Amino acid sequence: MTDNRRARIKEFLSRYFRNHELKDDEDIFALGFVNSLLALQLVSFVENEFGITIEDEDLDFENFRTIQNMDALIERKTADGERSLTDAVN
């Protein structure tokens, strides 16, 4: 699950990080490629690709700093979503 998610994030980012083999724990902000357009596109990608909604409280650079941090955010948001759904059903 995690490997698949990380691969999909990496594939998306690789379009912008040409000629750079991005590692899961590499700081994408430190690489200097991220402008505000890519920052927002990244939000849009994560939302549409993984069916979650990034909200005000999720806006933390740490959440988007590395592929593994994004993966953890998606994991948390997906679990939260499933929990709310279960609560709603119960």
Add this chain to the structure above:
Amino acid sequence: MKTELSETQRQARLRFREFVKERVLPYAPGWDREERVPTEVIDCLRANGYLGAPLPAECGGGGMDAITYGLLTEEIGRGCSSLRSLLTVHDMVTLAIWRWGSRELKAKVARSAGTGETLCALALTEKEAGSDAASVQTVAIKEGDEYVISGGKKWITFGQVADFFLVLARMEDKLTAFLVPSDAPGFSRRPIRGIVGARASLLAEMEFNRCRIPSLNIVGRPGFGLSHVFSTALDLGRYSVAWGSVGIAQACLDACLEYTASRTQGGVLIREHQLIQRKLTDMIVNTRAARLLCYRAGYLRDTGNPAAMSETLIAKYFASLAAVAAANDAVHLHGANGLTEEYSVARYLRDSKVMEIIEGSTEIQQIAIAKNPPGEL
């Protein structure tokens, strides 16, 4: 691949055209002369659901898909760029609040903004901070349960009448967005007159003199004001300006097709002259190409594709240049008549130039597009 409007979209476009024909076209030259869009037409926009049209119905918006919203923007822009600019700034800010505001803030203001009951405007530009938005000097500090904002903004579209302003300020060096009501203590504004393009768009400059707002009015978290909150607004702004530019180009084309079919020189209608045909052809092709780029950007927006933002940059870049070229040729084809107020083409030329400057100048788009090349079609 199919690029065709649905029946619902075609019907919507007919309604927008009827609205513009009755409520906008006859009056736009007068609004331009008086440098003011009147309150009555803003009320009309509101009554028709044209303010907040792209916002979801749950916040009072019209729930329009991106293509239908584009058609609305084109038609209003064809009639009057100043009026179109009200839709642009109001919707930009309302979207940013809806997207990034806290639940409490949304509960307080999103519905009245979504329905257009309260008008919103974007307060980003300062005297010394234009294309380099990150250099804004307006500052915010937290004092108890309030934020205190000090500084000034300039060239704010509909700043003379808006009820709320989305303001970018620096808080402990973090660029942060705030929603400032026009009745906040320490807020003042004054009209900017004598502007050449989009003359009726009620421009203002404003001052925040230790202006106090509730802590609830922060939009997004500190440090994300430009990168996420304003960028969300500006993305919609570019989409709207792209369609508005198509509207100007189409208005130029309509005016030129009519004029060249009625004016005779050298014993024939001027549309028979090949050099005139060349200009008309360029206008037709560029208008069509700009509209297709807008359709493409709209389609990607509707399908939630992250590439929508890059595609919107391209549409805005091309359409604003197409509008300026069309308006320049339109004035030229009208000869001396084109320089008078009797014909609207001079207004189109003045308004078109604005499109190349706002929501990221042509040069900013050139840099941004090269840095974010689109994928395959």
